[in-house]
Amino acid sequence: MTVPTITLNDGNSIPQLGYGVFLVEPDETERIVSDALEAGYRHIDTAAAYQNEEGVGRAIAKSGIPRDELWVTTKLWNDDQGTQSAFDAIDRSLEKLGLEQVDLYLIHWPSPHRGKYVETWQALEQIKAAGKTRSIGVSNFQPHHLQELFDASETIPAINQIELHPKLAQQEARAFAAKHGIAIESWGPLGQGKYPLFEMPEVTSAAEAHGVTPAQVIIRWHIQNDLIVFPKTNSPERARQNFDVFGFELTADEMAAIDALDDGTRVGPDPDTATF
Ligand SMILES: NC(=O)C1=CN([C@@H]2O[C@H](COP(=O)(O)OP(=O)(O)OC[C@H]3O[C@@H](n4cnc5c(N)ncnc54)[C@H](OP(=O)(O)O)[C@@H]3O)[C@@H](O)[C@H]2O)C=CC1
Numbered sequence: 001m002t003v004p005t006i007t008l009n010d011g012n013s014i015p016q017l018g019y020g021v022f023l024v025e026p027d028e029t030e031r032i033v034s035d036a037l038e039a040g041y042r043h044i045d046t047a048a049a050y051q052n053e054e055g056v057g058r059a060i061a062k063s064g065i066p067r068d069e070l071w072v073t074t075k076l077w078n079d080d081q082g083t084q085s086a087f088d089a090i091d092r093s094l095e096k097l098g099l100e101q102v103d104l105y106l107i108h109w110p111s112p113h114r115g116k117y118v119e120t121w122q123a124l125e126q127i128k129a130a131g132k133t134r135s136i137g138v139s140n141f142q143p144h145h146l147q148e149l150f151d152a153s154e155t156i157p158a159i160n161q162i163e164l165h166p167k168l169a170q171q172e173a174r175a176f177a178a179k180h181g182i183a184i185e186s187w188g189p190l191g192q193g194k195y196p197l198f199e200m201p202e203v204t205s206a207a208e209a210h211g212v213t214p215a216q217v218i219i220r221w222h223i224q225n226d227l228i229v230f231p232k233t234n235s236p237e238r239a240r241q242n243f244d245v246f247g248f249e250l251t252a253d254e255m256a257a258i259d260a261l262d263d264g265t266r267v268g269p270d271p272d273t274a275t276f
């Protein structure tokens with residue numbers, strides 16, 4: 001199955017569908033990521049904070065898949081914001097992953113109370129220049145945080161990874177990103193299972209119409225919205241199911257019905273008020 005790619009503002013191409021490993025236990029990560037690679041995934045989203053970069057790295061090494069056929073994202077945790085601490089953090093992540101370079105390095109949260117995200121962004125520019133990552137971006141940045149980066153730097157983030165699912169469609173953030181050439185990644189694309197998205201009639205009726213599961217409908221909604229998406233699952237069967245979303249297309253009416261579920265419900269922290 002060929003996964004479509006999205007071309008980023010720095011010219012790199014990222015597979016639109018990947019595999020996220022938040023809350024995948026460190027001692028299970030190698031097996032779970034190996035299964036995902038076996039199922040066909042070529043894009044893995046991890047983070048220093050997930051404490052499972054070693055398992056991701058071992059699965060990649062064992063897979064024998066050529067490095068240039070894989071997209072690996074990791075993220076700089078909030079405690080590591082700042083110039084020297086960012087340089088040290090990428091080196092630690094590369095060491096754990098067993099890689100010389102990641103494909104994407106993100107500032108995980110703006111963590112505004114630290115007052116360091118602009119300085120940290122400038123450090124990421126240097127990390128990219130040193131060849132330790134192919135692309136740089138941010139996560140959980142609101143338009144006003146991005147505007148501060150634009151004012152202080154020549155580099156527009158390639159990506160902003162934000163909470164995004166049918167209950168939180170993030171129209172304002174998406175419009176701002178589109179205007180500035182920033183691709184959007186959806187985290188918590190299935191609502192983290194905390195919100196009963198799978199039981200919404202708008203989702204179940206589309207699932208019945210296409211003979212697929214509610215999770216496949218929601219993943220397809222992200223794909224058709226040109227979003228980059230990497231659902232997490234511990235189950236090899238659900239991993240295969242989540243990857244099998246290119247054999248059907250939601251109609252314009254089905255897309256509009258799911259769009260209409262947006263009521264601004266977050267399942268995660270608000271980036272402006274989070275204090276971690
Ligand atoms: N930048 C950031 O701040 C954040 C980034 N992320 C990234 O985004 C990724 C995805 O988001 P995440 O928070 O994991 O949440 P998701 O929206 O991907 O939801 C994961 C939940 O959905 C369940 N699930 C997955 N597939 C299916 C299916 N086919 N049918 C039924 N249930 C299913 C999983 O259960 P089970 O495992 O039992 O299948 C799990 O409970 C993360 O893994 C991480 O890489 C996530 C949070 C914050």
Ligand SMILES: O=C(O)C(=O)[C@@H](O)[C@H](O)C(=O)CO
Nearest residue numbers: 022023047049108268269276
């Ligand atoms: O999973 C991530 O990438 C996150 O940043 C979040 O889970 C975050 O750590 C959080 O939810 C804190 O409560």
